[in-house]
Amino acid sequence: MPEFIHARDIAAGTLLFAEGDPGDDAYIIESGLIEIAIGTGDTRKLIASLGPGEIVGEMALIANAPRSASALATVNTRLLVVRRGRLMKPIENADPVMRLMIQIIVERLSDASRWMSGTESSVPEAIQQARREAFGEVRDIALGRLRIERELRRAIETPQFELHYQPIVSMHDRSIAGYEALMRWNDPVKGQISPGNFIVLAEETGMIVEMGRWALKKALSDHAAMVRIWQRCWPGKKIPFVSINISSGQLIEPGEVARLSAIIVDSGVEPDQIKLEVTESLMIHDPESATSALLDLKALGVAFAIDDFGTGYSSLSYLHRFPIDTLKVDQSFVFNMLNDTTSGRLVRTILHMADDLGLETVAEGIETEAHFEKLCAFGCTYGQGFLMARPWPRFDLEAMLENGITW
Ligand code: C2E
Ligand code: CA
Ligand code: CA
Numbered sequence: 001m002p003e004f005i006h007a008r009d010i011a012a013g014t015l016l017f018a019e020g021d022p023g024d025d026a027y028i029i030e031s032g033l034i035e036i037a038i039g040t041g042d043t044r045k046l047i048a049s050l051g052p053g054e055i056v057g058e059m060a061l062i063a064n065a066p067r068s069a070s071a072l073a074t075v076n077t078r079l080l081v082v083r084r085g086r087l088m089k090p091i092e093n094a095d096p097v098m099r100l101m102i103q104i105i106v107e108r109l110s111d112a113s114r115w116m117s118g119t120e121s122s123v124p125e126a127i128q129q130a131r132r133e134a135f136g137e138v139r140d141i142a143l144g145r146l147r148i149e150r151e152l153r154r155a156i157e158t159p160q161f162e163l164h165y166q167p168i169v170s171m172h173d174r175s176i177a178g179y180e181a182l183m184r185w186n187d188p189v190k191g192q193i194s195p196g197n198f199i200v201l202a203e204e205t206g207m208i209v210e211m212g213r214w215a216l217k218k219a220l221s222d223h224a225a226m227v228r229i230w231q232r233c234w235p236g237k238k239i240p241f242v243s244i245n246i247s248s249g250q251l252i253e254p255g256e257v258a259r260l261s262a263i264i265v266d267s268g269v270e271p272d273q274i275k276l277e278v279t280e281s282l283m284i285h286d287p288e289s290a291t292s293a294l295l296d297l298k299a300l301g302v303a304f305a306i307d308d309f310g311t312g313y314s315s316l317s318y319l320h321r322f323p324i325d326t327l328k329v330d331q332s333f334v335f336n337m338l339n340d341t342t343s344g345r346l347v348r349t350i351l352h353m354a355d356d357l358g359l360e361t362v363a364e365g366i367e368t369e370a371h372f373e374k375l376c377a378f379g380c381t382y383g384q385g386f387l388m389a390r391p392w393p394r395f396d397l398e399a400m401l402e403n404g405i406t407w
Contacts (some may be wrong), residue, residue: 007146008079016056016071016079023060024084029053030072030079030143038069049074060084080146105281114257145205152198152207156214160186163218164391167407168243168362168384171376175406178241178275179218180384182391183211203249212250220245220267222394226401227273233402243275243305247281251293264300271301272385278304280312282321291322298323305362310350321359327354329380331365338370351378 007030010016017023019038027034034056036048046068050056061084146265155161165179185193202208223242230239248254264271276297282290295302306319307328312331329350337342347363354361363375366385375383388407392400 007082010077010079012073012077013077014073014077016073017067018070019067021067021087023057023065026061026072026082026084027056028080028082029056029344030078030080032079032349032351033074034077035071035072035074036069037072038158059094074383080143081335091385102264103260148201149205152202152205152211155185156207156210157188159214160188162215162393163215163222165222165242165395165397166391167389168240168382169407171380171383173406176240176401177382179397180243180277180391181215181222181245183215183245184212199247203247208385209250209253209256212246213259213263216244216246216263216368217267219358220264220269220399223273224267225311226394226398227269229398234405235287239270239273241273241275241303242269242318243277245277245278245307248279248285248290252286252289253280257293257296261297261300264297264302272303274302275305276302277307277328279307283318284312287318293344294323298318304320308364310346310386319359324359326362326381328364328384331385333356334363334365334371334385336377337366337374344374347375348378351375351380385391 003181008027008033016034018029019040027050029050031052032080034050034054035046035052035359036056037044037046039045057067058080059065059068060080074379137338162184163181164184165181167176168178169175170177183195183199185195185198187193199208202211219242226242227239230237246260264274278290278294298304303325304323305328305330306324309327311330327350329347333343333347335352337347338344351361361379362382362384363380364384365371366375366383366387368387370389371385372383389400
């Protein structure tokens with residue numbers, strides 16, 4: 001998802017757009033004043049003065065029509081620019097802010113047409129008030145989004161992000177088979193923020209695309225360093241794989257598969273040591289894009305795991321259509337499997353089915369020996385959880401691996 005909104009400051013006297021210009025963007029006035037006029041020179045006629053919270057040039061968002069009036073900043077003005085390109089996607093998939101904006105624009109247009117056709121001379125105050133409130137809400141959401149986007153961007157540039165690595169062990173001997181890269185945000189003011197609190201925001205603002213690239217690049221360079229240590233300490237032993245989370249929004253972004261492929265190739269890491277974790281939502285919402293993205297990356301030799309399996313759609317029928325190698329059983333089933341027979345049966349069924357389909361399995365969230373034993377009895381391939389190890393900063397994991405590789 002591209003960023004669709006950003007801030008822009010313009011000085012007093014700047015012409016934002018002229019009558020007849022092609023219109024591509026709309027603007028929300030954050031502070032300042034914009035004068036809307038028709039005609040130029042002696043024939044210039046002022047038709048509106050718009051202040052904070054109002055939209056300028058909104059027609060550009062829904063029609064490829066030239067500007068019907070000019071817009072001039074009369075004082076120093078700060079604008080939120082809303083990019084039209086974002087609206088080219090189907091409206092039902094559009095961002096919630098966009099949906100609200102479109103709703104308001106459509107309402108305004110229908111008012112205008114009613115007004116022009118003479119069926120309504122004035123909009124009742126109550127409706128105007130409701131509209132102002134709705135618009136205030138849109139503006140607050142847009143401003144909130146923008147703030148988060150700025151913070152995430154700063155976090156990438158600084159960088160305030162870090163990857164921790166959680167070992168994934170073979171169930172039969174508890175030796176390390178791989179590790180998952182998990183993002184952490186070290187905010188100088190708020191401290192360490194867990195991904196549960198920022199990944200969704202990153203997905204909503206589209207920043208996940210850049211963050212995902214950063215994570216892939218960083219995880220692969222950390223892995224290359226880890227491999228050197230491994231080969232020195234454990235010569236001849238199979239090198240662990242590195243598992244990296246990829247958001248659905250990231251994979252379906254146009255051109256992103258090529259960028260991710262380039263990162264993988266440039267890293268020099270053997271592709272058969274790389275596992276990408278995707279969620280079921282990718283396959284359900286956009287199976288065509290998902291298939292082509294997965295096949296393109298698969299052609300490089302990387303493996304794919306379905307993360308949080310069982311939580312989303314629990315649809316088993318699509319599995320054979322996608323080039324998947326591993327199922328990760330969601331931790332909620334593992335937590336409940338000993339005291340809730342449904343979860344227990346579900347875990348057993350998923351593991352058996354995966355085995356029938358020739359897929360490897362990872363059980364997440366193993367916190368007790370009892371869980372470990374049961375999953376072992378069910379034939380699970382790998383396990384991941386606090387019982388074995390928590391996610392560790394890279395250097396701690398490396399130090400651990402120099403001393404031993406079983407838990
Ligand atoms: P996930 O991919 O399902 O990752 C596993 C989560 O379970 C991690 O949470 C891990 O710390 C936690 N976990 C592992 N073992 C146990 C256990 O025994 N008990 C409990 N209670 N928890 C356990 P974390 O690190 O907070 O990450 C949360 C989610 O954020 C991840 O869930 C993943 O969906 C997302 N995420 C993390 N890093 C990235 C990233 O680089 N890119 C993307 N797109 N998403 C990420
Ligand atoms: Ca994961
Ligand atoms: Ca998971």
